Amino acid sequence: MEDVSGIRKAAILLISLGAETSAEILRLLPESYIQKVSYEIANIDYVNPTEREEILNEFLEMSQARQYVIDGGVDYAREILNRALGAQRAKEVIDLLNQIQLRERPFNIARKADPMQLKNLLLSEQPQTVALVLCYMQPDKAAQILAQFPLELQTEIAERIGTITSTSPAVIEKIEKVIENKFSSYVENDTETVGGVHALVEILNSVGRSTEKNIIQVLEERQPELADEVKANLFTFEDIIALHASDVQKVLRHVDNDDLMLALKGVSDEIRNFVFQNMSSRAVETIKEDMQFMGPARLSAVEEAQQKIVAIIRTLDESGEIYIRRGDQDAIIS
Structure with missing residues (x-):
């Protein structure tokens, strides 16, 4: 399952849970995830039974592990999982859970930001700050941003990334607030067209009709005006x-x-x-x-x-x- 993306896993999980349950889950997701997961579902023609079983087991294990952490902390979760799954599988589940929780913590806005906008913002920051932000980003996105810096700064930032061992939570929180404030101000003054009705219509025109209808139905409930605008631009058979x-x-x-x-x-x-x-x-x-x-x-x-x-x-x-x-x-x- 290491080579299967999170979006595909989510799509297979929803397919396995059936239409009624999946529809209820989709309604609770952010619109961006609804589009991504719906597109993936529309492009899955066949699910291997072994793959389906592994994804269902992983979902169950992750849900249990998260609850154990909430109940008694990481050590408690590790002890319970060791007994239930064995040491090796327990370690894999805990490591994956830690990765997910890490993505939910510092610099969330940076991970969601457009790489070019974020690069323009970070150009005015000190190399140490840039290095810290990149440490918390997706590797491919961090690489894309790092490549945009002048060569001499690339080396300095890379060196600082390689030598960071630990950072005070207070320092991280302070830098994160500064980055968020600057980014919010930057986006207000320097925006580019991305997403919007046109992008949504392009996506919906590429998915299956059932998926399209489900998404339109949800939009009609959440944002009627947006749904009307999409339907006015959406070409159906x-x-x-x-x-x-x-x-x-x-x-x-x-x-x-x-x-x-x-x-x-x-x-x-x-x-x-x-x-x-x-x-x-x-x-x-x-x-x-x-x-x-x-x-x-x-x-x-x-x-x-x-x-x-x-x-x-x-x-x-x-x-x-x-x-x-x-x-x-x-x-x-x-």
Whole structure:
């Protein structure tokens, strides 16, 4: 499990717990995590039973270990886990728990900050301060920031990182407050466009329909105005009816017949007839006959087929071959 990311573990855990329980858990997560975990869930086609069992066991062990620490401290947790899991596994669980708790402590704002913004802020700090902050950051992010410093400062900062053995909690807290205050002020005066509705729409257009619907539903409960804005910009398969006839015909040239049949099984007669109007009578007849004999289809298969067609539509839109009207944008006049 060492090579499996935390987000993937969370996704597999939620899949294993079932839709109802997972939906309740997702509602309690920050929106950024909902997006990441939902995207991962949407991209997992199959979970190896052994991997699933290991992740469930790890979750149970971590939950128990955290409770033992709360009840009686690290030594108490280690003693109980030694008896239950053996010395080696107990050490692995405690080490992982310590890593998680460490990420929850100093310089949390630095770990979440944009690397370039943080680099610009740290350029005015002393090398010792920069070294301390980088020690508490993700290694890849710390490396990215360190590489932006002048060569002579890179060496000095690296040297100080290598010689830090311990630091007073009071000193860490003081530096952390200074960094947080400066960063908050810096962000107010020097911001760049990142995230927002456009980024969310881009993500939602890439996930499965069920995931998309779940996230929109949560947004409608938490932030109705944001949900309305996202829906105004979000292109779904049903929105194909808003495309110009000539654009629909261009799209259909790139669509596999099997995907089209599956996609049309999950829509209203209005949308199905609209698509048929933009096909030759012979092609429509063939599709209708094939649909009669294909029998029932899984919802996930229908949504996957629809998502494939949406991806084609987005690709053609981005290349300028067709036009998708978004939100309150003006229509194109021919």
